[in-house]
Amino acid sequence: MGSSRSGDNTPRARRALAAMRALGFSKKPTLTVLKRLLKVYGNNWALIEDESYRVLAEAMLDHQQATGDGGSEPEPVQEYEGIDADDTDMAGGDPSGSLGPRSPPPPTTAMEMVVSPRPQARASTRALGKRRHRETVDADLQLEDAVLLREPNPVPVDMEEVQPGLNGRRSRNTPYSEELFRDSPPQQPDQNPEQIPGARDRTIQRCRNREMTTSSVEPTNSSLNNGTRSGVGNGKEAPCLDIEVASSTMGEVKMSLKCSVDPSKFRMPALEAVFKLVESKCLRSYKVLPPDFSIRSLMNEICQCVVERNTQSDGAVTGSRSEDGRNRKQIAAEKLLVSNGSESGPGNSTPSQQRHLALSTLRTSHDVMDISKGEEKIRISIVNDFGKEKCPPSFCYIPRNLVFQNALVSMSLAKIGGEDCCADCFGDCLSSPEPCACARQTGGEYAYTLEGLVRPAFIDECVSMNRFPEEHQKVFCETCPLERSRNKASPKPCRSHLVRKIIKECWSKCGCNMQCGNRVVQRGITCNLQVFFTGKGTGWGLRTLDKLPKGAFVCEYAGEILTNTELHERVVENMQNDRYVHPILLDAGWCSRKVLKEEEALCLDGTFYGNVGRFINHRCCDANLVVVPVEVETPDHHYYHLAFFTSTKVEAFEELTWDYGIDFDAEKQKPLKPFECLCGSRYCRGRKHHPRKKSATAAAAD
Ligand SMILES: C[S@@+](CC[C@H](N)C(=O)[O-])C[C@H]1O[C@@H](n2cnc3c(N)ncnc32)[C@H](O)[C@@H]1O
Numbered sequence: 001m002g003s004s005r006s007g008d009n010t011p012r013a014r015r016a017l018a019a020m021r022a023l024g025f026s027k028k029p030t031l032t033v034l035k036r037l038l039k040v041y042g043n044n045w046a047l048i049e050d051e052s053y054r055v056l057a058e059a060m061l062d063h064q065q066a067t068g069d070g071g072s073e074p075e076p077v078q079e080y081e082g083i084d085a086d087d088t089d090m091a092g093g094d095p096s097g098s099l100g101p102r103s104p105p106p107p108t109t110a111m112e113m114v115v116s117p118r119p120q121a122r123a124s125t126r127a128l129g130k131r132r133h134r135e136t137v138d139a140d141l142q143l144e145d146a147v148l149l150r151e152p153n154p155v156p157v158d159m160e161e162v163q164p165g166l167n168g169r170r171s172r173n174t175p176y177s178e179e180l181f182r183d184s185p186p187q188q189p190d191q192n193p194e195q196i197p198g199a200r201d202r203t204i205q206r207c208r209n210r211e212m213t214t215s216s217v218e219p220t221n222s223s224l225n226n227g228t229r230s231g232v233g234n235g236k237e238a239p240c241l242d243i244e245v246a247s248s249t250m251g252e253v254k255m256s257l258k259c260s261v262d263p264s265k266f267r268m269p270a271l272e273a274v275f276k277l278v279e280s281k282c283l284r285s286y287k288v289l290p291p292d293f294s295i296r297s298l299m300n301e302i303c304q305c306v307v308e309r310n311t312q313s314d315g316a317v318t319g320s321r322s323e324d325g326r327n328r329k330q331i332a333a334e335k336l337l338v339s340n341g342s343e344s345g346p347g348n349s350t351p352s353q354q355r356h357l358a359l360s361t362l363r364t365s366h367d368v369m370d371i372s373k374g375e376e377k378i379r380i381s382i383v384n385d386f387g388k389e390k391c392p393p394s395f396c397y398i399p400r401n402l403v404f405q406n407a408l409v410s411m412s413l414a415k416i417g418g419e420d421c422c423a424d425c426f427g428d429c430l431s432s433p434e435p436c437a438c439a440r441q442t443g444g445e446y447a448y449t450l451e452g453l454v455r456p457a458f459i460d461e462c463v464s465m466n467r468f469p470e471e472h473q474k475v476f477c478e479t480c481p482l483e484r485s486r487n488k489a490s491p492k493p494c495r496s497h498l499v500r501k502i503i504k505e506c507w508s509k510c511g512c513n514m515q516c517g518n519r520v521v522q523r524g525i526t527c528n529l530q531v532f533f534t535g536k537g538t539g540w541g542l543r544t545l546d547k548l549p550k551g552a553f554v555c556e557y558a559g560e561i562l563t564n565t566e567l568h569e570r571v572v573e574n575m576q577n578d579r580y581v582h583p584i585l586l587d588a589g590w591c592s593r594k595v596l597k598e599e600e601a602l603c604l605d606g607t608f609y610g611n612v613g614r615f616i617n618h619r620c621c622d623a624n625l626v627v628v629p630v631e632v633e634t635p636d637h638h639y640y641h642l643a644f645f646t647s648t649k650v651e652a653f654e655e656l657t658w659d660y661g662i663d664f665d666a667e668k669q670k671p672l673k674p675f676e677c678l679c680g681s682r683y684c685r686g687r688k689h690h691p692r693k694k695s696a697t698a699a700a701a702d
Pocket of ligand 1: 392537538539540541582614615616617618619674675676677678679
């Protein structure tokens with residue numbers, strides 16, 4: 001390329017500006033520098049364009065250093081106009097809108113990250129190295145044939161990880177059956193990226209399909225949360241206008257975040273200072289960041305996610321079919337079965353197993369900002385400070401129990417008699433002088449205090465039942481539904497069930513209001529919780545972000561309501577595949593007088609459908625939670641809610657645990673996965689070769 005004639009300048013200047021803009025340099029300083037360079041080089045564009053505008057980029061950096069403000073200082077409009085008209089012949093403006101018309105564009109700040117999935121790619125290590133900005137520029141200059149993916153501005157992006165190959169989102173209210181049998185709609189042709197002619201070495205793609213670019217990146221500063229509780233929305237949020245993700249055939253990925261700022265106040269700060277500021281903000285607001293947290297590593301992580309998602313979502317856009325005719329969604333689903341530990345493919349599993357595997361496949365995605373995906377009143381984030389796994393294995397989040405199939409849970413108002421509700425009450429039952437009918441279940445005294453806590457004596461009694469079951473009242477069924485489900489022909493004798501204390505809350509037929517103090521569990525989770533990777537061999541766990549007093553409601557154990565026969569079938573099916581379920585027996589109301597029907601002997605299983613309760617790990621004897629049966633919608637004692645309350649004061653960020661009541665010395669712990677207990681309690685019953693294995697009685701004596 002030789003010296004340019006005046007008529008060639010406009011497209012070349014446009015390309016130069018685009019190249020610099022991609023590096024975060026705004027138009028006006030670029031024009032200034034470009035003008036100078038053209039003068040110095042006698043209008044020889046080839047020298048400027050060589051090596052993907054290396055000279056220009058270097059000059060921009062020099063300019064930035066000299067002016068000390070990132071090269072984006074306000075400049076006299078005259079100069080801008082001048083170079084346009086006189087030196088580069090750009091007076092006609094830019095039809096694409098990237099350069100013209102004359103009014104300068106809103107300034108942007110750009111943060112760039114470069115990552116390469118290949119170890120030999122220079123750019124990734126450089127970008128994370130000390131000479132950050134300059135090296136990022138260098139790396140960018142290597143992006144031959146780069147593809148620029150641009151997120152459409154008006155579409156909000158969330159942190160939800162989208163199942164590869166799945167098209168769009170599922171409506172929350174879609175019933176099971178529809179979800180199961182619906183095929184994903186064919187991909188529309190317009191979901192392919194639109195090709196826009198770009199600069200010499202690049203193809204710019206404007207992406208219309210969200211799935212191509214959403215990845216795990218959120219275009220607001222909430223992406224700086226590192227999965228901890230979000231402070232987004234309560235602070236001043238710099239409006240992030242654009243996220244650009246560029247990749248090259250070299251395997252490099254570059255991201256640029258653009259935020260608009262007031263041009264009169266803007267001075268480009270040093271990037272290190274920006275990182276420090278954000279880090280200190282995060283540490284102040286989110287509290288539970290690991291000690292080695294840094295924005296740089298977070299940005300690196302975001303880049304890694306782009307790379308990972310890019311690999312995973314390969315084919316999502318085209319919806320192409322593989323050789324054996326299965327589409328990518330099916331292949332992804334099958335891969336997921338394998339990764340979930342299932343050895344049997346859809347071909348040799350039972351119908352009920354298939355149904356569950358398919359459902360769990362469809363709802364595999366977790367939102368690290370809120371595992372409940374908005375189903376709870378508060379957001380429950382997911383954090384892993386120890387490893388690469390961003391999320392726990394898949395399951396479908398439900399805030400309340402759902403009937404699986406045959407369970408009889410009758411919520412008919414007609415069944416609630418006058419003695420089972422307090423129709424005459426008004427306002428808050430707890431503040432009325434006489435306890436209402438709903439307190440009868442708890443001996444004429446409300447289980448809750450005015451502060452909304454379960455009374456300490458009630459909690460202590462429940463803890464004692466767990467620790468010393470032998471000291472509490474038990475019933476023996478005439479025909480035990482549990483044994484019947486195991487062996488219908490000749491069930492074994494009942495092994496006994498504890499007569500548990502049950503809380504009865506006011507409900508719809510009661511005259512009181514929703515704020516009544518005798519309605520705690522039905523109002524849902526109110527304390528700030530977090531699902532976190534424990535890093536001590538117990539997998540994922542649940543912790544509170546708030547300090548909690550004794551008797552505070554934490555959450556329910558929500559899951560599918562199954563009959564014991566259904567559970568038994570599920571256990572057998574799953575154990576054949578070395579999978580274990582998380583069931584809890586609802587036997588608190590079983591009594592010797594009544595022979596329960598098959599559909600009345602129930603349990604809860606949170607394996608496939610569950611809430612945060614399924615993350616609560618076991619701790620021997622001195623757990624900080626106790627589970628309490630709570631009756632809400634139905635006076636039938638065969639169905640109730642299982643609610644976790646604190647059994648002691650709990651510090652903020654402490655893991656929440658409950659004693660599963662496992663007899664670790666028993667040979668088989670089925671259906672629970674047999675595990676060597678790692679609870680760390682000094683009273684641990686389940687750790688093999690434990691130096692001082694203490695009994696519950698010894699623990700109590702302590
Ligand atoms: C209901 S789940 C609890 C959540 C589970 N940690 C997870 O990652 O999904 C029960 C499983 O967690 C693990 N677990 C819970 N408490 C444990 C403990 N004290 N020691 C070792 N493993 C434990 C066992 O694998 C057990 O089967």
